[in-house]
Amino acid sequence: VQLVESGGGLVQPGGSLRLSCEASGLTFSSSWMNWVRQAPGKGLEWVANIYSDGSEKHYVDSVKGRFTISRDNAKNSLYLQMNSLRAEDTAVYYCARDRDIMLMDVWYDAFDIWGQGTMVTVSS
């Protein structure tokens, strides 16, 4: 059971990058999936998530209109297209599976599987 991110690297401000997260050993096509980032020496920041069939997506305000989350269930893959990148987007980006647990008619997030992270550096 694992998630493996790729696609990180060094990009100039204003540039674009596409991150990928490949899943294996888990029921990818039935899971909400998330991107979470961590700037160097800082805390965790939730970035975006996507419903199992791709029909629902949510973003943190700071990336709306610049980042797009998507998935390909046939390839067990999650993506994050990042455009108009800024220095403040520099971070390790993690993908995380949400086990989405129901207890007494309420759905709860439970990010139980995480990738190892991929570093994105935005700098000239």
Add this chain to the structure above:
Amino acid sequence: AIQMTQSPSSLSASVGDRVTITCRASQAIRNELGWYQQKPGKAPKLVIYAASSLQGGVPSRFSGSGSGTDFTLTISGLQPEDFATYYCLQDYNYPRTFGQGTKVEIK
């Protein structure tokens, strides 16, 4: 966005100590909160979900409580492998928001 405030930001404790970390939400979030442990250079690990439900495989010395705006994570009998940074995360609404983290260090 809901703001999550953890306290303290860091603490020093000894093996065997009882440790309590607090997370306060800027508005009521029922019990829609999780706790995550992160060690340096590693991905976070789920500890608690739904404020008080222990994730499978996590030792029973970890416990969570709270509802509304105030939540706690307690480690009863700190072990060497528990030294890490802990984050709360609200899943009541969007955007999801983390607390700033609490670093648990060895005294």
